[in-house]
Amino acid sequence: MANFGVVLFPGSNCDHDCYYAIKKVLNQNCNFIWHEDTDLNGIDCIVIPGGFSYGDYLRTGAIARFSPVMNSVAEMAEKGTPVIGICNGFQILVESGLLPGSFLHNSSLKFVCKWINARVENTNTPFTYNLTENETLKIPVANGEGNFFISDENLKDIQSQVVFRYSDSNSNTTGNSNPNGSTDNIAGISNQNGNVLGMMPHPERSFEKIVGSDDGRKIFESVINWIETKN
Amino acid sequence: MDEINKRQFAKDHGLTDEEYKKINYKLKREPNFTEIGVLGAMWSEHCSYKSSKIHLKKLPTEGPQVIQGPGENAGVVDIGDDDCVVFKMESHNHPSFIEPYQGAATGVGGILRDIFTMGARPVALLDSLRFGNPKLPKTKFLVEGIVSGIAGYGNCIGIPTVGGEVYFDDCYNGNPLVNVFALGIAKKDGIFKGYAEGIGNPVIYVGSKTGRDGIQGAIMASDTFTEESEQKRPAVQVGDPFTEKLLLEACLELFKTDIVVGIQDMGAAGLTSSSTEMAERAETGLEIDIDKVPRREENMNAYEILLSESQERMLIVLKKGKEDEANKIFKKWGLDFSVIGKVTNTKKLTIIENGETVCDLPIDLITSDAPMYDRPFEKPAYINELKKINLDEIPEPDDLNESLLEVLASPTIANKKWVYEQYDYMVRTNTVTGPGSDASVIRIKDTNKAVAITSNCNSRYCYLNPREGTKIAVCENARNLACSGAVPLAITDCLNFGNPEKPEIMWQLKESIEGMAEAVNALGTPVVSGNVSLYNETEGTAIFPTPTIAMVGLIKDVNKTVNQWFKDDGDVIILLGDTLNEIGGSEYLKVVHNKIDGLAPKIDLIKEKALIDTLIECANESIIKSAHDISEGGLAATISECCFNPNELKGALINSEPLKENGYRNDVLLFSESQSRAIVTTDKENIQKLKDIAAKNNLSIKLIGVVVGEKLVIENILDVSTKKAYDAWSNGFENTLFN
Secondary structure (H helix, E strand, O other), rough: OOOOEEOOOOOOOHHHHHHHHHHHOOOOEEEEEEEEOOOOOOOOOOEEOOEEEHOOOOOOOOOOOHHHHHHHHHHHHHHHOOOOOHHHHHHHHHHHOOOOOOEOOOOOOEEEEEEEEEOOOOOOOOOOOOOOOOOOEEEEEEOOOOOOOHHHHHHHHHHHEEEEEEOOOOOOOOOOOOOOOOOEEEEEEEEOOOOOOEEEOOOOHOOHHOOEOOHHHHHHHHHHHHHHHHH | OOHHHHHHHHHHOOOOOHHHHHHHHHOOOOOOOHHHHHHHHOOOHHOOOOOOOOHHHHOOOOOOOOOEEEOOEEEEEEEOOOEEEEEEEEHHHHHHHHHHHHHHHHHHHHHHHHOOOOEEEEEEEEEEEEOOOOOOOOHHHHHHHHHHHHHHHHHOOOOEEEEEEEOHHHOOOOOEEEEEEEEEEEEEHHHOOOOOOOOOOOOEEEOOOEOOOOHHHHHHHHOOOHHHHHHHHOOOOOOOOOHHHHHHHHHHHHOOOOOOEEEEEEOOHHHHHHHHHHHHHOEEEEEEHHHHOOOOOOOHHHHHHOOOOOOOOEEEEEEOOOOOHHHHHHHHHEEEEEEEEEEEEOOOEEEEOOOOOEEEEHHHHHHHOOOOOHHHHHHHHHHHHOOOOOOHHHHOOOOOOHHHHHHHHHOOOOHHHHHHOOOOOOOOOOEOOOOOOOOEEEEOOOOOEEEEEEEEEOHHHHHHHHHHHHHHHHHHHHHHHHHHHHHEEEEEEEEOOOOOOOOHHHHHHHHHHHHHHHHHHOOOOOOEEEEEEEOOOOOEEEOOOEEEEEEEEEOHHHHHHOOOOOOOOOOOOEEEOOOOOOOOOOHHHHHHHHHOOOOOOOOOOHHHHHHHHHHHHHHOOOOOOOOEEOOOOOHHHHHHHEEEEEEOOOEEOOOOOOHHOOOOOHHHHHHHHOOEEEEEEEHHHHHHHEEEEEEEEHOEEEEEEEOOOEEEOOOOOHHHHHHHHHHHHHHHHHHHOOE
């Protein structure tokens, strides 16, 4: 059984959803980590959930990166522990420098909540270890500043780190399937090692068919499998 | 301050000469400056319900399922197994007109506090919005601002906005309506109330600091609008959803201890109303040292602090000696915590400022002595001028396909995705049915249950006939819930009306409340909470009477939830209920013929109950695959919406013979808004079972067609591709408002 830790910042609001998905649906160990805690020993996978840390009153994720817990997260990431940042968690990882790029307001200038398809681009990460390249996952997005931006020049360098792209249900990365204007339809990206993943769609919201889809579960099942194999 | 100035000051606070005299008489002295402020706010229409109270008493509020009826921060209803739902709807009309973003945002914040102050974790929001003519620039400005205000607050605090309604009508040109509903889940033994009990117990202030925002907000909300109203912008509060999120988590953590005696949020009239209402319920007094109230601005006096409507604040009475234990929790969440006073046995609200008593008023004077008026009412002249529509005067359109497309594209009927995609409707991962179906369905984790919620009010019907229109609003909610498979439990309401000092408006209010009482009695869904918003008038023109009703129902097995979309080709389409010649007040008449006229549809409460019972039984027996109630746009719009399955567009082939039995015109068959009807689909094998259930309930049932193909065809009447209908419906909202 894997030990998950869900980091809790003031203003996180998908913390309970992640906890429920991991603990109740997948029957794994799961604990909350308060943003002032620094001891992450024994945790197999760190989850930075979505929400509005510190209200997102400054740039999204810009204050949370200074929380004491983030130094420990960086250390664990360096050692190879899987870390997943979802939505606001992705923004915090980018602000912390653990992932490349930056975020802009959605191209519509409005918050957007809807179902999208995320095409799997890369199976060399603990989170996509069980998945198949080019398969699509039906997962929702819910963001106001989810427009992932990276310059053309840097985009070339990170191609191998792209983990998910917005696509239609037939795996075509069209303009219409991109909900927020992200560069090159990028929906999720990893660090060079592959153990740190940031993604804008919310896999924890698609864990059970009764709420619309259980595709998001595959990402967590994958990391559990990876952890078990490694141990 | 001399007496004349004081009288003027009292007038400025909405107190009439009569009311001011009563205060002097009861108090046996003249009130001071601060006391006039307190009484002005608490005797305002908004806080005292002085015009509506006498009629509100007619509403049924009890039932075996009711744990807490009106009078607390929110109603509480039993859903079995020690679980209960806590819910309420409230209006934020006046602030939203003056400052749409903040007005709507703080409407969300306020109703959420009403829920979690009861000990419940909020899990869902609904918004019932009404705007003026969609072509007016002001309407676009209000739609943008109000929708983004709701999104800004709800998304940030992480409570899903799972549904609601958006209507457009010219009557709201100068006065939009923002009615926000919130629902929370709690355990039966985990309910907290606003009681200031236990003499000597400490009174605690937690949350945001107090500023000068929102002073006199309750008084503003009790007045009509003129051109000068926009100058009242400082009376609108500013929302901080991040702080409210912290306050929510801190309060829920506090409730896990056993040290809370009573708690209430500071809503309209701020510290004044929360303190007096808590003392009133416990029949105690409160002494508050105003200097201990945390504030964000310098040199605020007692008057300003008492009447500020700064958001995200709570008043708590703790068990004596437990201050440190509570303080620790609020400190962890970075919130202000201050012991500001104590519970007394004086039955008075005593406010101390710099060691001096600046307010010393009997609680009774502030609350139960507030005036209650039996205002005169009179049937308005326009009601007598309404006539049965003479169909001969209305030309039947040559192309009913075109009429259907027009009706589907009307922003009142069209797809609201422009609105709801701005709301996070999935956070908390409970949303089984989100925006766009008849009722929104939220599963309850760790159980097999779900709650269904919906809100409705067709104010055009209420204008044409306030009594029938309000009955219809109640019934449509129950029908929506039944379509999802839920058993209706109870309602909450927002009564939005014009100036009650006008007898015609008072008549609308009285008729509406009496109609609501009739329907509620027939359906067994008591009123457990709500509010009244009067003076919805601009430059003397009132809105249509708009008694918005939200209803909550229970689905015992979440896996039996039904939604409105057609599922499989070959499924049989069935019409439940009777179609009558009722196009008065219809969307068709307005959109295609530009008329708001005629008689509102009639409602037969016995037939309605028969339909509701049938729908619930069919869902329980799992013999229907979809169910959609027939409302605005009639049969044609309803069947179209059934075809707009988000997974795959469907087609329908309808036999017009069974529809034509009564010999009505084709446009009547398509667009009549007769009540107590629904479209359901089923497998061939289940037809007989369905017929048996309908027969048992004495409900008429007609097999009218099958789900098939990619077109919507009603033989010899209508023939349009589903894609074309979908495009009209899907783009209608944005095209009308923003292109």
